[in-house]
Amino acid sequence: xxxxxxxxxxxxxxxxxxxxxxxxxxxxxxxxxxxxxxxxxxxxxxxxxxxxxxxxxxxxxxxxxxxxxxxxxxxxxxxxxxxxxxxxxxxxxxxxxxxxxxxxxxxxxxxxxxxxxxxxxxxxxxxxxxxxxxxxxxxxxxxxxxxxxxxxxxxxxxxxxxxxxxxxxxxxxxxxxxxxxxxxxxxxxxxxxxxxxxxxxxxxxxxxxxxxxxxxxxxxxxxxxx
Amino acid sequence: xxxxxxxxxxxxxxxxxxxxxxxxxxxxxxxxxxxxxxxxxxxxxxxxxxxxxxxxxxxxxxxxxxxxxxxxxxxxxxxxxxxxxxxxxxxxxxxxxxxxxxxxxxxxxxxxxxxxxxxxxxxxxxxxxxxxxxxxxxxxxxxxxxxxxxxxxxxxxxxxxxxxxxxxxxxxxxxxxxxxxxxxxxxxxxxxxxxxxxxxxxxxxxxxxxxxxxxxxxxxxxxxxx
DNA sequence: CGCTATATTTAGTCATGCCTAATACTCCTA
DNA sequence: TAGGAGTATTAGGCATGACTAAATATAGCG
Ligand SMILES: [Mn+2]
Ligand SMILES: [Mn+2]
Ligand SMILES: [Mn+2]
Ligand SMILES: [Mn+2]
Numbered sequence: 001x002x003x004x005x006x007x008x009x010x011x012x013x014x015x016x017x018x019x020x021x022x023x024x025x026x027x028x029x030x031x032x033x034x035x036x037x038x039x040x041x042x043x044x045x046x047x048x049x050x051x052x053x054x055x056x057x058x059x060x061x062x063x064x065x066x067x068x069x070x071x072x073x074x075x076x077x078x079x080x081x082x083x084x085x086x087x088x089x090x091x092x093x094x095x096x097x098x099x100x101x102x103x104x105x106x107x108x109x110x111x112x113x114x115x116x117x118x119x120x121x122x123x124x125x126x127x128x129x130x131x132x133x134x135x136x137x138x139x140x141x142x143x144x145x146x147x148x149x150x151x152x153x154x155x156x157x158x159x160x161x162x163x164x165x166x167x168x169x170x171x172x173x174x175x176x177x178x179x180x181x182x183x184x185x186x187x188x189x190x191x192x193x194x195x196x197x198x199x200x201x202x203x204x205x206x207x208x209x210x211x212x213x214x215x216x217x218x219x220x221x222x223x224x225x226x
Numbered sequence: 227x228x229x230x231x232x233x234x235x236x237x238x239x240x241x242x243x244x245x246x247x248x249x250x251x252x253x254x255x256x257x258x259x260x261x262x263x264x265x266x267x268x269x270x271x272x273x274x275x276x277x278x279x280x281x282x283x284x285x286x287x288x289x290x291x292x293x294x295x296x297x298x299x300x301x302x303x304x305x306x307x308x309x310x311x312x313x314x315x316x317x318x319x320x321x322x323x324x325x326x327x328x329x330x331x332x333x334x335x336x337x338x339x340x341x342x343x344x345x346x347x348x349x350x351x352x353x354x355x356x357x358x359x360x361x362x363x364x365x366x367x368x369x370x371x372x373x374x375x376x377x378x379x380x381x382x383x384x385x386x387x388x389x390x391x392x393x394x395x396x397x398x399x400x401x402x403x404x405x406x407x408x409x410x411x412x413x414x415x416x417x418x419x420x421x422x423x424x425x426x427x428x429x430x431x432x433x434x435x436x437x438x439x440x441x442x443x444x445x446x447x448x449x450x451x452x
Numbered sequence: 453c454g455c456t457a458t459a460t461t462t463a464g465t466c467a468t469g470c471c472t473a474a475t476a477c478t479c480c481t482a
Numbered sequence: 483t484a485g486g487a488g489t490a491t492t493a494g495g496c497a498t499g500a501c502t503a504a505a506t507a508t509a510g511c512g
Contacts, residue, residue, distance in 0.1 A: 098349045123324045
């Protein structure tokens with residue numbers, strides 16, 4: 001019966017509300033969630049964010065103290081994880097079943113995540129063999145909405161050595177396109193040759209590249225034997 | 227230039243507007259499109275329909291004369307066919323690629339039709355081999371938005387004889403479920419034994435059934451040799 | 453500790469798309 | 483041909499989720 005009321009609530013959430021909750025979750029992974037950061041992510045003005053936060057708070061989905069930032073309640077977290085699961089499953093499905101490139105999937109998933117049924121979610125998860133990571137290496141919340149633990153650390157902070165790429169956090173289409181072109185996708189192995197403040201130098205089987213620090217920042221890796 | 231302005235306009239249409247246009251198209255296939263019929267199909271009150279028709283008329287998508295009914299302009303027809311193509315391709319894809327039953331696909335397609343990209347449309351059409359009919363036998367508008375011609379006639383008006391089922395017009399979940407159970411899906415062959423005002427009697431390889439006239443009404447068939 | 457830059461919230465609008473109640477039109481029938 | 487039944491439109495509201503401009507809180511700094 002808990003189930004029933006949850007579903008009722010879910011059914012009533014708008015696309016905008018779901019996206020706000022998802023962004024609160026994503027932003028909270030790196031630090032406090034400010035009105036301004038949320039406004040940037042959502043592509044709206046800060047005043048609009050304040051209005052939405054008040055509504056979400058009244059629905060019991062966020063804890064909101066004016067001027068103090070915002071966080072998800074456990075109900076809000078469930079919704080955010082559900083949408084995130086949709087998003088990442090859809091990205092994975094589009095890539096594996098329909099031949100999308102990994103730089104194309106985000107925009108499509110951003111819309112579809114709000115409009116698929118639980119049946120659709122289950123069927124693509126089944127078709128995919130219940131994956132734990134999407135094409136970017138982002139963890140996919142499980143059906144019971146637990147998030148697989150983070151693995152790896154930022155390439156930016158690594159010493160020279162041998163590594164395997166685990167995750168690319170950038171969502172910039174052109175950055176993703178570039179990385180794909182270089183073969184820098186999850187699973188790729190490479191040698192980190194040198195790091196500096198501005199860039200990292202690395203070697204793949206296909207060649208040697210100098211990667212701007214901004215890109216290296218968003219790349220998570222794990223060390224491997226040579 | 228025409229293309230450009232069309233696409234701009236498309237981008238701005240809401241889900242509600244797209245659904246109104248689609249329903250105007252579907253209703254116009256059987257007779258004049260009244261405010262009331264539209265209200266029933268859309269699940270809203272007639273007053274709401276009037277409001278929307280005025281808006282669509284001002285966008286140049288429908289010809290609307292108060293108290294006189296409504297019809298699509300050629301711009302409106304394009305939009306309606308585009309959405310109808312999405313709907314029927316999605317239904318077909320869900321059935322063939324994800325194992326949906328034909329009585330499950332409608333609700334899912336009704337939402338997704340508004341939220342897929344042209345790239346998605348093209349890829350599922352490609353995967354399906356550019357089908358001309360959806361799982362119910364409904365014609366799928368071509369990429370250039372022409373509708374394949376109607377084939378067959380209503381089972382209700384047929385004389386006893388041998389027939390192949392071409393199309394099921396009902397969208398009722400239970401009716402579809404029943405028909406699927408009997409094997410009465412597009413392509414099925416059967417013998418029509420007897421017709422009366424209230425029902426038709428027919429024989430499939432699996433058995434003999436008495437079908438209420440209301441169901442037979444929505445079934446299109448073509449005659450075949452015994 | 454007070455001042456100011458920045459972040460945030462409030463106040464007031466607007467567009468969408470729905471609703472109900474009241475009014476107007478159409479067209480069939482007596 | 484005048485009602486009336488039934489259909490449609492207008493009038494007035496409401497919720498959602500944006501916006502701008504104005505007011506206000508916070509926090510960092512001299
Ligand atoms: Mn989204
Ligand atoms: Mn991703
Ligand atoms: Mn629809
Ligand atoms: Mn169909």
